[in-house]
Amino acid sequence: MASIRDVAKRANVGSTTVSRVLNNNGYVSAETREKVEEAMKELNYVPNELARNLFHKKSGIIAVLVPSVANPFFAEFVEHVEIELYKYGYKTMICNTAKEGNAEMEYLDMLNRHIVDGVITGVHTLDVEEYRKIHKPIVALDRYLGEDIPIVAVNHKRGGRLAAEALVASGCKNVLHFRGTLAVESPYHERHYEFERIMKKNHVQTYAYESEWNRFDSNYFIQAAKDVFSKGIEFDGVFGVDQFAICCMNELIRRNKKIPQDVKIVAYDGTYVTKIVEPQITSVVQPMEELAKESVRLIAKLANGKTYQNKKVLLDVKLRQGRTTIADL
Amino acid sequence: MASIRDVAKRANVGSTTVSRVLNNNGYVSAETREKVEEAMKELNYVPNELARNLFHKKSGIIAVLVPSVANPFFAEFVEHVEIELYKYGYKTMICNTAKEGNAEMEYLDMLNRHIVDGVITGVHTLDVEEYRKIHKPIVALDRYLGEDIPIVAVNHKRGGRLAAEALVASGCKNVLHFRGTLAVESPYHERHYEFERIMKKNHVQTYAYESEWNRFDSNYFIQAAKDVFSKGIEFDGVFGVDQFAICCMNELIRRNKKIPQDVKIVAYDGTYVTKIVEPQITSVVQPMEELAKESVRLIAKLANGKTYQNKKVLLDVKLRQGRTTIADL
């Protein structure tokens, strides 16, 4: 409740002096400092950040947009982003955009309303045009949003290749390929193109199963896996995002298929869920912590008014050998 | 950039009038309204929320404290909390408290600094004393934090009973009981007491394995499960939180045990991970969405200056029958 002027009055000094004590800048004599500090203690003074924010025109908050935080990929991303932002002195605001209404647009608008100093978006729904209009600090995870907005992503082409090679090396002849919808332009499609290319080169048949747009809840993946089997497709290999790969594997086990003898599986993303299933799934692992760190590094730079030349940060993926493919043939 | 006074000047009106147009209150003639709206459009005016916040002494932000958002339980909780807060018009700030430093304390301090209007805490580390001093809107998930702070929790006693009954009915004689550390006072211990009581009544032997304090990452559970087996304990039943139950099951499968024939398993929490493993795990399910809704309902009330009498909201749990116990004996 007490304001800086209350403190000033009690300590018999000007509010400027109190401010100086508070921020530890400018000249203040030891004696005065003590008087002020005592007054602050007596009045139980806590500076009002809202007033500071108004003056400085910044809130110290970065918004992180994801379709759904409950999804393990985004949960891990947000976890690391928060930890990293904290190190930079920023607070983290989150928003699930996969809800009714246009939450994505609303959160972007918070940039103009000075509620947040920057936005890290892992969302792929809004039109690129909407982003072009906003000349504010934005960093995109794995999505092209126009010339001006930096992207942080992994080398998906290499990811697709690692997955393909693992399945080819394991001797697959017919693989089920669960892929993101092509409705959205995004770097992550690279993995699918590269995967298909290598499969074709090695004369492996693929069956594409396209995911529903903007679905990230686990029930969807359970459903999708069931759906695949209802179609009666025969395959000896599976490539898809973590949860789809897992749900597919579960269906296979229920049908008494042996993994990896009968069917080989490679998951994409390699979040923790691929480690808590049995057998552990061979996965193309995205470096979540690095993705988060780069995103934060960039947004911090932009929020401090610096510009960034290198509009694309490409990180590397690696293959984590599980027991759903055959290593060392 | 443009301020309300710039708009006023351009429209040849007072700033009060612009404010009235903005907030749609008070008397404004249709003619004036139009003039103002035009000026706003021309100047590309967006109200500065920071100034509003200062005046109203509130930020419209609620902080949610969890040990780690990547943990599925907290991820689901945060997901639903965010969705619910959004409906109330609040923004969601998150904080992982399981990091170096005293993040929990810092975030509580944000209440005094007017950065957030309320805190929902799912964290169990800070001393209760620290909370007593703060007379601000706080809601606790599943933790006693003094007389003044409302708790939202499930009926853990019933949860412990459901789990115990499922294992007893399945014919267990020796069960491994993974339990939270007793270092923290919390309602969730009820489930352990009740579980033990019923086991004893039914002459079932239990082996307690106490979890490490404040560990929620999946590597810990993998490690803990391995640790159990290194101890050479023999058991035909397992009761523990989702991830522990899962990791234990994986170890059992690796050792060629049949589930549920050789060993029965009941998980506590019933987050989505218990549904994406094979076999699906019989779980005591916490109603995540309801927990989130109640938490938000309470914090919204408190943030609006209302007090709340009923200091404890108890929600019900249910048993979801999976295929790791035997139903219908």
Added chain:
DNA sequence: TCCGTATGTGGAACCCGTCCCACATGGAGT
């Protein structure tokens, strides 16, 4: 002695919406 500079302090404007209060005007009711 005089100037330059380091040290120390306070008044007041400023950031930008909000809202109290004062002041119009015009028509209805008595």
Added chain:
DNA sequence: ACTCCATGTGGGACGGGTTCCACATACGGA
């Protein structure tokens, strides 16, 4: 004719830090 009230509008204080600028003192060096 006069009060009352609905309608319409603007000035200016306010919320609470921050910082520019003005001013004062003290001390070292020339």
